[in-house]
Amino acid sequence: MADGFCLDLLGPLTVRYGRVPLSAGPIRQQAMLAVMALHANQVTSAEQLLDLVWDENPPSSGLRVIPTYVYRIRQTLPPEVALERTTGGYVLRLPPGALDIDRFESAVKAAEQAKDPSLYRDALALFRGEPLSGLPGNYLAGQRRRLTERRDDALSERLGLELSAGRFADVVPELSALVAERPLDERFAAQLMTALFQSGRRAEALETYARTRSLLVDELGVEPGQGLQAVHQLLLRDLAEPAGGRDELPYSGATFIGRTAELESVVKALTPGTRGAPPVVAIDGMAGLGKTALAVQAGRRVAAQYPDGQLFVDLHGHTPGREPLGVDHAVDHLLRGIGVPAEKLPCDPAEREALWRSETAGLRLLIVLDNAPDTRAILPLLPGAPTCAVLVTSRRQLSSLDSSLRLGLDLLAEDEAAALLTELAGAERVAAGDAVDELIELCGRLPLALRIAGSRLRHRPSWPVAHLNERLRARLLTELSGETDGVGPAFAVSYEQLSADQQLMFRRLSLMPGKDIDRYSAAALAGMTSTTAEDVLESLVDASLLLQPRPGRFEFHDLLRKYSAQVMTTDDQGSEAISSLLQYYVRTARRSAAHHHDLLPEDCDHLDADDPDVSQDLAWADAERANLVAAVQLSEREGHDELTVPLTIAVAPYLHLRTRQDELDVVLTAGLAAAQRSGNSAGEARLLFLRGHIGQFRCGPAHGVCDLRRAAELATGEAPALQSHILGSLGYTVGSLDLHSDWPDLLRESLRLAQLADDQRATVSTLGHLAALHARQWNFAVALEYYEQALSMARTLGDERLEPNLLNGMAGCHLDAGNAHPALQAARTAQELAATHALEFPLSYALCHLGEAYRQLGWHAQAVETHRRALEIAVDNCTYLDEVDARLNLGRSLLTHNCRDQAEDQYQLVLRLCEDRQYPLGIAQALVGLADCRESLQPGEAHKLLLRALAAVSDGVHPVLAGRLQDRLAAATSGRSA
Known part of the structure; x- marks a missing residue:
């Protein structure tokens, strides 16, 4: 952030822009700025600020002092740093990386992931002394202690990495200074003892322990903690006993790359036990991950701590062509490894196991049990002495093993x-x-x-x-x-050890269309109940043949999926399994769609008793989105046209709702191809309706009219409800293009068909279209009457998701008529309902209307802020008309707020967008906005822009706007003549 704004708290508070320091004001002002910075991008109430900055001694003026301090702080900040007043309080919006605390935490995270001491040094270099030094207040004092502890934690981690790398002598001076400065911090004392001992300064290491213990006892009345005592005992043992014992650790290869974090965690966990039992570390994961290599590397690292020997037993749990090694043979090998002669081995297996535990009671051994088949093969081999350690590797998750660390090995970065x-x-x-x-x-x-x-x-x-x-x-x-x-x-060994149900599930999962799957989809593929399927899936996770990235979702590693497809070639039921899965998706997608859209309601299939409940919210569709898209493509590819069409009809409106436009295009293309190939005219009509109806809102009415006309032709003779939806959308679209078209006839017919079909949703939709087009003609009374009628019917239906669009239309009518207060109420209600039901499109329009109401009421800053939020949502929606509307509103509010240049930028963007898509109404509105920006400074240029705007709508696109432009131009001409 050298070139931008920086606010530094890891030392005395400093504010700078690039390398130029900025004044932070007096101490109390600095304290308030520090409190706000520690709550950056969060709302802090005035009451909280008063409490956190002044503690128990607030000024006599109380809360009235806060705005004064806020004003002074604002004066010190550059333009890109906003200190905003909200309804809940104040929020300091800092650019990413502006706060040195954030830079420190990011640097520490990077250092933790990389296990790199130099990255820790970079992070610690951000401290310029005592954090928040000199600033008053109990809150900041607590933050000072917290930040100091974070610094010491990072410092200890860095020194631990230096010690692990063998740089013992290098860190002795630094640790000596730290122990002198913090004599009661046992972490640094333990690290200094290790560094001194490994540097050959053994007497000094023991002296450090004695001195630290004396201080703890004398000043605090406590003995050293387990960590410091464990280091002391380890040093004493190393002094008392020479290293020796048998080393059976195998050759682990010439290359061992990566696994730094995993190796460190295993080495740390293998420290001799302090809990009365030996440390047991289990490393599990799929075949080929390098579990044995990691275990051997860790064994080499800790070998010095286990001088009586390092024993290695390959239990052959997953070795091709070999049965797992029996417990008797494993115990024999271990007993011989510690020097028990063959003639002294008892015949009885239980006595041998007892002898193993007895002989290891006084030893310091590392036992590596590699390639374990399961927990049962391990338990008899565990020593009882806490001075020993056990390291186990297995393809299975040994969840029932009482381990001090279970490491599920992942793929390499x-x-x-x-x-x-x-x-x-x-x-x-x-x-x-x-x-x-x-x-x-x-x-x-x-x-x-x-x-x-x-x-x-x-x-x-x-x-x-x-x-x-x-x-x-x-x-x-x-x-x-x-x-x-x-x-x-390697995979074949794991597969061959599965049960018949596990093998069936493993094979069938290669047919899943997407990346992951849940138990219901898996049950459909494998022909099981969902409960049985879940048990089988979990057992495949335990066998490291399946991943579980999050609860309830299962997926393959890419290579395992390839192997699954390879063994699936032996299964002749693949086509039936795919058909069963697609039927499941059609059933559940239809049921889910019926509860989150009303574009094309149709009868829902009866769910099977074992199907999930998908009627509550969008959670199921959200989780299955990628699979549903892939299922549509799979269905068309496999020739299941009878399933592709209904699945597309159910999925497409959901994708529109979630603004997944690329995926929407994919499924509509596949669905239309299937409908045309199979001669399904009703299905083709539905899909053309969806593409045309959605297309007009995405890219403008000209992009939907052809699909809607073709849909109307195909729907002739079909169900009245379908015809009503199509004609309603077609009427609205042609009316948006030309108000002199036959849109009234189309919408009247749509309304008749909806009433004939007793389809109240279609009726609500058509009434909304009628209202919108009357509003465009400036017939606000008629439009509001239609909106009220539609809203009443929607509330009778009890579906709140129908209301936001209607309320938005009413707000627009009130705003165009200059009635800001009823518009404000309607827009707020629309905003609340859209947010409650996660309806992004109505939410964007609600915020546009809300901001315009603020503008008309003179609340200009709120108008700009609200329109910026509307634009963010519109851009995220990837819907062209939403973005045009939001930018037009933002431009208007910026101009009113005397931000002329920013307003002109918005209008220029709208002009380019609408010219690219040949949308005349948007072109005219953008040109009018540009004329408003230039009218006072460049009246001649503004006049030319208005003439261009009039030309854009002169062909009946918007007669009312054309008339208003003509009046405005005439008045301007008259004024110049006078």
Whole structure:
């Protein structure tokens, strides 16, 4: 933030712009600024500010002092930093990174993820002394203590990383100073003892413990904590006993890349136990993640703490061609590892296990149990002595094992995967670029796959990375096979150990259309009940063959999905499974759609007893959105036209509601293709209606009229309700294009058909269209009558989601008639209902009307703020007309607020948008706005703009606007003549 605004609290409060310091005012003003900064981008009430800044001694003026201080603070801030007054209080809006506390926390987070001491140093360098030094008040004193503790935490983490890297002598001077400065902080004392001891200064290490213990006892009356005592005991043991014992840890390969955080957590957890039991660490995850390599690396790191030996047993839980190692054989191996001769081994298995626990009672051993099949194979092998440690690896989640740390190993990070490839194949072969990124993606960031790919490149110097990628795309699992193992064989062992139900589910999941799935969709694929399906899915997660990114959702790793598809070729029920899944989606999507849109209500299928309840809110559709889109595409690709059409009809309005316009285009294209291919004229009419109706609001009326006309032709003879919806939308669209068109006849017919079908929703919709077009003709009394009639009917139906659009229309009528107060009430109610039901489109218009009401009432700052919020929502909606309307309103409020240049920017944007889409009404409105901006300074230029605006609407697009422009031009001409 060197080039922008900075507010620094990690020391004396300073305010600067770039490198130029700004005055922060007297101490009490600084205190208020600090409080606001600590609550940045949050509303703080005046009462809170008074309490936090003045504590128990507020000034006699009480709350009246707050605005004065706020005004003074505003004077010190640059324009891009807003200190705003809201209905709830005050909010200081800081740009990202402006506050040094935020920069510190971001830097610490990056350091934690990277385990990089230098990043911790960068973070700590932001402290310029005592945080908030010199500022009064109990609140700021508490924040000072909090920030000091955060600094010490980061400092301790950094020093811990230095010690882990073996830089013992380097950190002794710094730790010595810290211990002298903070003699009661046991963290730094323990770290200094470790650094001194490992540097050969053993007497000083023990002296540090004695001195710290004496201070704790004398000043606080307490003994040192477990952490400091554990370090002391470890030093004493290392002094008393020479290292020795058997080392069975295997060779872990020449390359071990990444896993820094995981390695540190395992090493930390393997510290000799202080809880009366040995530390037990379990590492689990899917095949090929490098669990054994991580375990061996961690074992090497802690070997010195277990001088009586490091024992390693491969339990062969998932070894191709081998049965798991029996407990008897494993115990025998462990007993021989600690020197018990074969002739002394009892015959009885229980006695052998007892002997194992007895012989390890006084030893310091590290036992690595690799490739464990399950918890039952591990329990008899656990020693009882807290001086021992156990490290277990397994493909299964050993959730029933009483472990001090369970580490679910994940895929390599992208940078770690790239580093591994570079190490294996050479930097000259694996230069950064798209081909390497694709190779990492094809290998799924799985270490086993990356090692095989790297080996291929190393031994085939003529192969470019792109060539290997081409081979992988053609036959992924076959290519990722080594001489002795490979990805496919590793997965095959896990698959073969599954039960019949688990294998069936594993295979069928390859057919899921999207990335993830829930238990209901999985049940439809596998032909099970949802309860059984959930149990099977959870068991596949336990077996590390399935991921669970969040509760209730399941997905494959990419390579496992490839393997699942490979074994699915042996299942001849794939087509039936897909059909069952699509039928499930049609049932539930229809039921969900009936509760969140009214564009095309149709009979809902009866849900099966096992289907989920999707009637309450949009949660189901939100969770399944990507799957529903993929299901439509799958349905069309597989030739299920009879399912593609109803599924598209149910899904499309939801995607419009959630402003997923690209996905909406995809499903409508697929649905229309299916309808046309199957000769489903009614379905094609419905889909053309959806595309045309939604299209006119997205891109303007000209973009929907052709689809709506074709839909009307196809719907002739179909259900009256369908015809009513189509004709209603068509009438509104042609009326929006030309008020001299036949829109009244179309809307009257739409209303007749709706009443014939007794479809009250269609009636409400058509009444709304009639009202909107009468309002455009300035017939506000007629328009309001239609709106009131539609609103009354909507409330009779009891569906609040129908109300916001109608209330918005009423607000617009009142505003155009100059009646701000009833408009304000209608817009506020529309805003509340739209927000309650998450209706983004009506919310944008409600805020536009609310802001215009504020403007007409003279509340100009509120008008600008409200119109900015409307524009944010409109842009997020990706709907062209919403954006045009919001920018026009924002331009008007900015101009009224004397922000002429900003207003002109908004009108210029609207002009470009409308010219691109050939929307004459928007062009005219933008030109009128530009004329308003220039009228006082450039009257001649304003006159030309008004003439252009008149030309844009002179063909019946908006007769009322054309008439008003003619009157305005005539008055201007008359004024100049006079």
